[in-house]
Amino acid sequence: MDKVRRAQVCAFSVVGAGLIAIGGPAAAQGAQGAEQIVVEGQGGFDSADGVHGTAPGGGLISVQTGPQSSSEVTRDFIQKQSPSANAFQLISLVPGANVSTADPLGLSTQVGLTVRGLGETEIGTLLDGMPLNDAAYYNSYPSQFIDSENLESVSLAQGSADLDAPLLNAAGGVLSLMSRDPSGHAGGFIDGSYGSYHSNREFIRLESGTLGASGLRAYLSYSHAAADNARGEGRDKRQHVDFKLVREWGDGNDASLLVTWHDAVTTSYPEPDLADWHAYGFSNNYDGTFSPGDANYWRLYQQPYRLVYGALPLHITLTPHLHLSLTAYAQYGYGNSPGGTTLSTSGLFEGTQPVPDTLSLPGTVDGSAAVEADYVGQTWRSGVVPSITWDAGPQHLTLGAWYEYVDEHDTQPFSALSPDGTPADIWLDLPNSTILLSDGRQLLASDTHMITQTNAVFVSDRIDLLSSRLTLDLGFKEAMVSRQGWNGLPGAQYRSGFNDAEPLPRIAVRYRIDAHNQLFANATTNFLAPSESTLFATYDPSSGEVASAANTDLRPEYSIAEELGWRYAGDRLLGSLTLFNYNFTNRQVSTVLDLNGALIGGTVNAGGQTSRGIDTEFGLRPWHHLSPYVSGEYLQATIDNDIQSGGDLLPTAGKTAVGSPRWSGAVGLTYDDGTLFGVVSVKYTGPQYATFMDDERISDHTQADMTLGVRLPNIASAQHPELRLNIVNLTDSAFLSGVANPTTNAQNTIGRYGTVIAGTSPTYLVGGGFAALLTASAGF
Incomplete structure (x- = not known):
């Protein structure tokens, strides 16, 4: 193992700290199938992979109401990026996140993330509530994560982890990936x-x-x-x-x-x-x-x-x-x-x-x-x-x-x-x-x-x-x-x-x-x-x-x-x-x-x-x-x-x-x-x-x-x-x-x-x- 490198979206969820994370319109959309069409506001539409074109900031920001800082990118942004882009690259524009990488296409494991000056070993990473950090050295290797086509959202809690997060290294916050749900239509x-x-x-x-x-x-x-x-x-x-x-x-x-x-x-x-x-x-x-x-x-x-x-x-x-x-x-x-x-x-x-x-x-x-x-x-x-x-x-x-x-x-x-x-x-x-x-x-x-x-x-x-x-x-x-x-x-x-x-x-x-x-x-x-x-x-x-x-x-x-x-x-x-x-x-x-x-x-x-x-x-x-x-x-x-x-x-x-x-x-x-x-x-x-x-x-x-x-x-x-x-x-x-x-x-x-x-x-x-x-x- 390289030691150098490093659920569904609910309307609300009560986490272990008692902190409430309420998804905005983008989060509530869920993972729509190719055949479903959801119109949100004037000019709304649905693409082949759940993009609706109505997300604020082009999908770079969504409504957050919990008592801690959090930034989220949704499918309207994710689907417009390179399909090989990794999770670090997808959140590189949100406040506090600075991403360093040796590979523009996102395939290399030589990639780093700092949040408010804290390195990736101090940033917990979760996928549907499961920890993804290396268990021994705490590095994360985002090129190994779920494919971007299957991501519903990527959020960064810049401050700290929820109490129920299974993490030992989240002093610098938590990068949380949510997978899209299967469609109701074949x-x-x-x-x-x-x-x-x-x-x-x-x-x-x-x-x-x-x-x-x-x-x-x-x-x-x-x-x-x-x-x-x-x-x-x-x-x-x-x-x-x-x-x-x-x-x-x-x-x-x-x-x-x-x-x-x-x-x-x-x-x-x-x-x-x-x-x-x-x-x-x-x-x-x-x-x-x-x-x-x-x-x-x-x-x-x-x-x-x-x-x-x-x-x-x-x-x-x-x-x-x-x-x-x-x-x-x-x-x-x-x-x-x-x-x-x-x-x-x-x-x-x-x-x-x-x-x-x-x-x-x-x-x-x-x-x-x-x-x-x-x-x-x-x-x-x-x-x-x-x-x-x-x-x-x-x-x-x-x-x-x-x-x-x-x-x-x-x-x-x-x-x-x-x-x-x-x-x-x-x-x-x-x-x-x-x-x-x-x-x-x-x-x-x-x-x-x-x-x-x-x-x-x-x-x-x-x-x-x-x-x-x-x-x-x-x-x-x-x-x-x-x-x-x-x-x-x-x-x-x-x-x-x-x-x-x-x-x-x-x-x-x-x-x-x-x-x-x-x-x-x-x-x-x-x-x-x-x-x-x-x-x-x-x-x-x-x-x-x-x-x-x-x-x-x-x-x-x-x-x-x-x-x-x-x-x-x-x-x-x-x-x-x-x-x-x-x-x-x-x-x-x-x-x-x-x-x-x-x-x-x-x-x-x-x-x-x-x-x-x-x-x-x-x-x-x-x-x-x-x-x-x-x-x-x-x-x-x-x-x-x-x-x-x-x-x-x-x-x-x-x-x-x-x-x-x-x-x-x-x-x-x-x-x-x-x-x-x-x-x-x-x-x-x-x-x-x-x-x-x-x-x-x-x-x-x-x-x-x-x-x-x-x-x-x-x-x-x-x-x-x-x-x-x-x-x-x-x-x-x-x-x-x-x-x-x-x-x-x-x-x-x-x-x-x-x-x-x-x-x-x-x-x-x-x-x-x-x-x-x-x-x-x-x-x-």
Whole structure:
């Protein structure tokens, strides 16, 4: 598994915190089938895939009434984007969200998301209530998520997670994906795309319609995508299957089953430091041809991954005043995150013990050879979140729990190379495809097995006052995490782990001034449990010495966040303004550790941090077929203390936190008259520091994207056929899109006690260049 990378829409749902999330017109539309036509207001229409053309801001904003900040994009926006766009790219225009990616088409796993300056490892990701973050390192890989054609909406709660969310890492908010429901009519939807980098993509969804008296309805979809790397050699390939089954009965009863299968091979892009970027720009790539001893050959950086996951949300009305909700989920993932390295044929160590063998490696020169350093991960994960809500007049009391079990096994074997530089098997399904010792064992640089169990209980109480104009929410959650691991390397630390329990109280209030204006405020607490990388030391295979020490004393990150906001929902204009403030202790920032050529996730404790700022967004309902949207953020994120480095302290107090642009904003303009449509968007991201000492940063950058499309008359059985051209990075701007791996200091720095603390260069993601994709689609 790559450690470097990272239900139906209801009219309202009571979540574990007692916070109410009420969908607006776009949310209430649900997932319409190809044959259904819903007219909302003058000029409304229905496309082949549920687009109605009446959403405010072109689908970039919707009515929100909960007592916390939240932004949502709906099908009217999603369906106009490139079908290969991932969930991060789909929400890149909403306030607070800054997306960095190496691939304009959305296939690469090298993509990052920050929200209010907090990285993706601090942002929980859910699909129909099921967690999608990596269980060990908390990264998210949106190219593996559900296909965009099957998404009903993507929302970003910038502040914090609901109490019932099965997440351990949501200090920076929650990205929530809602899948579309199957249609009540039999039929389907198909699209095909071709574009830049010899990209091609095909998608088909088959709808069963309602199956007789059973009330069941389902869909099954399949997609295939492939594209050359936007920089250098390599070709990404992706296959994906989504299945959803829904049953509704009685008043407020429904159950659904969502299953996803994913299989992909993607080739990594180099993440340069600033010097390499200035020297080579886009030409900073892995080698296109192989020569003996070359560990920089592109075939050594192919990342295969396959997964299957399933979610089972269930809602039952037990009595008119008693409601049961349950979400069960199960996941399996397997993959390899390799990199090139040079391995000596003798004098090697496993853990702290010498290897007696002298290896015979193809391409050996002067006692060493280029090999592939593999990092193989296999994860089994399952969990359940039951809750029960009692409605007693103006009071709504919820009691629930969460249990999760995660079993993960990670190893780092090595693969010999053929004369042309090709490794035997990048999937490593069989041990004999790797380098073996004379006794038949794999030569390993790491071998860890981790069991993580999470138990949580939560209770919330929502009280409606003043004829429901004033709502008060009180909530409390006790989260208990046990992470225990075993190290299989000889002579190494054998066992490690931790047990932690965190109390998470919260309070929120909402006041409806009139039919159009609303005020809200909240104070919440969140925490981030340490990742697996902190529990075990890594060892240098050439000496047996510790390369990076374990840190079993790393405390969980804890944060207290406050928001104060105003929303307006008028006949034409929708908008919001939110003030926010965070205070962190044991702030955890993700970076990477280089383990003999394979990069694995690591964590830096940045101590205390204070972040405060303003988010705003406004969108207009269609006016003469035009729907403008604007969003922006001002952020001031400051490190509160000096950071330990060896036996000294780096003078970081008062510095700006890494990955926290002071200003960011976006503008979008949608035109849609039912036949012709188009979208133009521009996103600005300010400069970002990449070190805790603020001694290196990347410049600001702006990206413009465009969509042009036309809907055609029905042709035989093809319903609402459509042609669409998506252009990403319209101006072909060259920029560093984000900080990949921050460091404490880039330049040599004198510590508080007079020690010279050596600098280390951070690395960056290079923004994808220009890309165009032409798509034809139709319902049937």
